[in-house]
Amino acid sequence: MFPTISIGPLAFPTAGLLTILGVYVLLSVVERAALRLGQDANRLYSLAVTTVVAGFVGARLTFVLLYWPAYRTDLLSIVWPLNSGFNVWGGLFVALAAGFFYGRFHQLAPWPTLDALVPGVIVGLIIVSLIDFLAGPGFGKLTSAPWGITQFSVRRHPVQIYEILVGLLALFSWWQFHRDRLFAGQLFLLATALYSGGRLFVDAFRENAWIAANGIHILQVICLILMLASLYGLGQLAEKTAVNRA
Secondary structure, eight states: OOSEEEETTEEEEHHHHHHHHHHHHHHHHHHHHHHHTTSOHHHHHHHHHHHHHHHHHHHHHHHHHHTGGGTTTOGGGGTSOOSSOOOHHHHHHHHHHHHHHHHHHTTOOHHHHHHHHHHHHHHHHHHHHHHHHHTSSOOBOBOOOTTOEEETTEEEOOHHHHHHHHHHHHHHHHHHHSSSOSSTTHHHHHHHHHHHHHHHHHGGGBTTOOBOTTSOBHHHHHHHHHHHHHHHHHHHHHHHHHHHHO
């Protein structure tokens, strides 16, 4: 819809600008969440920076390795330009690995750390949905609903807006319970369950969903597993807490 943003005589790619803004907001949210929970904000901020940078580098290097014949004759193209050519799964794996080892090295408690990080993760996912809405290839299924949006002369579900609303709901739940949390990990598991459950529902309205050969929506399967695992974790931690207090 808006692949570029014009500022005076200059035109900037929407995805690039929102990515830069999103990283800044994400890191700020993690820092503020750590302060709200009484944790070491500087350490959590450094963890978030390490994870983001590692994910960015990992996504780029994974893409380069997958398409090495296109880069071996022009090594400079590995680092420039960086406006395209990233592998999401490779970046996610490297980011998680970097965050895990950083946390182990600095002896960060897992559940409290995840409680502080999850608002930043959700903000990042909201930014991704916003990029997809403004400049991405994603679009929803056809609809006659009054809140539909017109794309390519047809009316469609604003599925990315649905995703953003799901993210805001998860953030609201974190905010509502962060002061009265009963045990470490509650905020992370609750926000994860709400977001994954919402995306499980919303993905049904996406026209270009990631679908397997047998017609199964892969993202819905992943969200279902995350939701059930989070709900199970909430139950287990709540039971353990109740036993310890008895």
